[in-house]
Amino acid sequence: MGRILRAIMTNALPTTSADWTHALQQGGRATLARAITMVENDAPEAREVLRAARTLTGHALVVGVTGAPGAGKSTLVGAYVSELRRRDLSVGVLAVDPSSPLTGGALLGDRIRMLTHAGDPGVFVRSLASRGHLGGLARSTGAVVDVMDAAGRDVVVVETVGVGQSEIEVTDLADVRVVVWAPGAGDDVQAAKAGILEIADVLVVNKADLPPAAATEAALRSAASYGAGRAPTVMRTIATNGTGVPEMADQIAELAQQASGSRAAGAARRLQRQLVDAAAMVARQRAQDHSGLADLCRAVRKGELDFDEAASRLISFKA
Amino acid sequence: MGRILRAIMTNALPTTSADWTHALQQGGRATLARAITMVENDAPEAREVLRAARTLTGHALVVGVTGAPGAGKSTLVGAYVSELRRRDLSVGVLAVDPSSPLTGGALLGDRIRMLTHAGDPGVFVRSLASRGHLGGLARSTGAVVDVMDAAGRDVVVVETVGVGQSEIEVTDLADVRVVVWAPGAGDDVQAAKAGILEIADVLVVNKADLPPAAATEAALRSAASYGAGRAPTVMRTIATNGTGVPEMADQIAELAQQASGSRAAGAARRLQRQLVDAAAMVARQRAQDHSGLADLCRAVRKGELDFDEAASRLISFKA
The missing domain is CATH 3.40.50.300 (P-loop containing nucleotide triphosphate hydrolases)
Known part of the structure; x- marks a missing residue:
């Protein structure tokens, strides 16, 4: 706790997930504002902020x-x-x-x-x-x-x-x-x-x-x-x-x-939605970067390959 | 061609991809209208329509x-x-x-x-x-x-x-x-x-x-x-x-x-975009239906699993 107080006094930021957990539990406006800014900007610290937040x-x-x-x-x-x-x-x-x-x-x-x-x-x-x-x-x-x-x-x-x-x-x-x-x-x-x-x-x-x-x-x-x-x-x-x-x-x-029950159930549903969104975004990026994309596209345009088959090949490989 | 003409005369629709290729090549408004309606409604016939269209x-x-x-x-x-x-x-x-x-x-x-x-x-x-x-x-x-x-x-x-x-x-x-x-x-x-x-x-x-x-x-x-x-x-x-x-x-x-060059290059780019979109949609559905989704979500909320790791597990399995 001394660490958190010091961090706040010196205007420094919490760094670890545990620090953020404590800071968020205080519920202060300054902490909240900074945490949100990091998440919104997808700053490197956002990961620790969210790791902490999601346990709370x-x-x-x-x-x-x-x-x-x-x-x-x-x-x-x-x-x-x-x-x-x-x-x-x-x-x-x-x-x-x-x-x-x-x-x-x-x-x-x-x-x-x-x-x-x-x-x-x-x-x-x-x-x-x-x-x-x-x-x-x-x-x-x-x-x-x-x-x-x-x-x-x-x-x-x-x-x-x-x-x-x-x-x-x-x-x-x-x-x-x-x-x-x-x-x-x-x-x-x-x-x-x-x-x-x-x-x-x-x-x-x-x-x-x-x-x-x-x-x-x-x-x-x-x-x-x-x-x-x-x-x-x-x-x-x-x-x-x-x-x-x-x-x-x-x-x-x-x-x-x-x-559907408790606020905890709502929070879980919300996180599931975020996980699914993130998974879809990763998959989109993989498909976009797939080295075979141009070839698959060519095969579809020649009528040699089905569109759905081509699309699923873009994501059927292991990362 | 006789088949196409007959189809048009009797108001019947082309069925195979080859039929659609011929029909689209005529460029008639009625064919175009029907083809688009099928695609828009994601009708079962849309697949053959698009297979044909994409070769043209x-x-x-x-x-x-x-x-x-x-x-x-x-x-x-x-x-x-x-x-x-x-x-x-x-x-x-x-x-x-x-x-x-x-x-x-x-x-x-x-x-x-x-x-x-x-x-x-x-x-x-x-x-x-x-x-x-x-x-x-x-x-x-x-x-x-x-x-x-x-x-x-x-x-x-x-x-x-x-x-x-x-x-x-x-x-x-x-x-x-x-x-x-x-x-x-x-x-x-x-x-x-x-x-x-x-x-x-x-x-x-x-x-x-x-x-x-x-x-x-x-x-x-x-x-x-x-x-x-x-x-x-x-x-x-x-x-x-x-x-x-x-x-x-x-x-x-x-x-x-x-x-960037020819109309063909534009068409290829457009198709690549559609393939990537389709791949992302399939991946989203898979993530959504993943039997481990609730467990992964629980682990993230307990602080035991990283969010990004959980998201990538949702799409790292073979279909």
Whole structure:
């Protein structure tokens, strides 16, 4: 412990996995910030950070929040965070922006709103952007969630912008998934039905003070009733004044308890997802670097070799 | 050949790979439409269709067009298609919408504009949407491009909405990549710099009749000059009246000639990409289904096993 205190006093970083374990257990903001930066940048130290973090996960409730731009998603997350703080729960917020470099700036702009909680040590906010790199966003998101969980956050909110497939992959990491809907979007419900039911545990119609809210809620309820498996709960909120937010928080907590058991089970599921993602990424790299790739491609183009056979040959060798 | 004619007369489909080869070589719209539908739906027949198609690729110039919503991208694609038709080139347009179910409907709406070319057999338009399914969009896009190429289209335009990582993956399939920019977006250039330079061969400032166009063009030129490798060409267009579009078509054709050699090389690169994607997908499935996944996950959470080691064990066995 003296070592850790010294490390913190001198602004030095923990180095070994054991050091990180102790540091994360203190749950300090500075440690958390540094640990996440290392993981996000895939720094050499990230390995020790994550080795430590993953022995400490299984405490946090992970809530995924997604929705189309304009639905008031960020305001709702802010109101939800305030509600959790009133309940004396510590919170980590991870804002994930899967957008391309072409739109990234604008979408990240509304992060500024979270500054309401800037002075509160019980709220830790971080943004992750894809910056045009291919893949890996869902993987690093899972790792950052693990770090926040390990540092003792009671609830981790993963907020994504409702565009692209990556947001669906990201919400896969959550124990409970909330989709935020804007009033007047009722017409799109039919088309979007399959997709919504796939990813939502709770469907929230935000801006419920606007006239089309009732129609949108009715359309969502109707769509929800068609799905296989359990239908998502449909709720109304007015994020700007907090209406419906305590009820939403209750509902999320209740679903979390009903869901597949303990927080530890959630953490295990999250890690399995990361392992599978990492394995797929390694396999992709091997296939890409395979010395026979050009020959296999040539054989397929000549009609001599089946495509599926060629693809499986790319990964059927031992490393 | 009698067999093919009979098949077409009776509305029956080719069945063997050899039949499909003949059918695709005719380049008929009905054959093309059916072949693409099979590939898109991953129908059992898709395998024979693609086996045939891939022996016929290497003719088409594949142009990727992307950009933020509102940049006038679809109008520009329409004007480019008209220009190609004036040059007597046959065109295939593949509009790829990598958006989630939450926004899908709206983004696909502007496809209707392509109906200008509805009566022209030299223009074949198809939309591909992700429909909330995970992954596979870039892979099926490559396959559909192969079918259009095999059916003799001179130019295949792949148009994507500038959101999400998938659009970057999709433009990877192109020989020449065009990014469309709206005037007034100059402020975002700095932030977006790295990403743009990564994916663009041609940067087009559309709506060049709007006052901020000159400033946007200057900002893009400045940003372009910082990149590693060859800087993208910056051009101005007014898609609604065709201004600058012939010059853009010339520039694309010239870049295509300078680019890594022949159309056959482009087709080979596209197929390699599809093979690698398919291999990664197979590996992911294997990892997911691995009987030891839960045990490996448990060992990592106990700190007994390194994450990377666990991930590589998931794919190090023979199928």
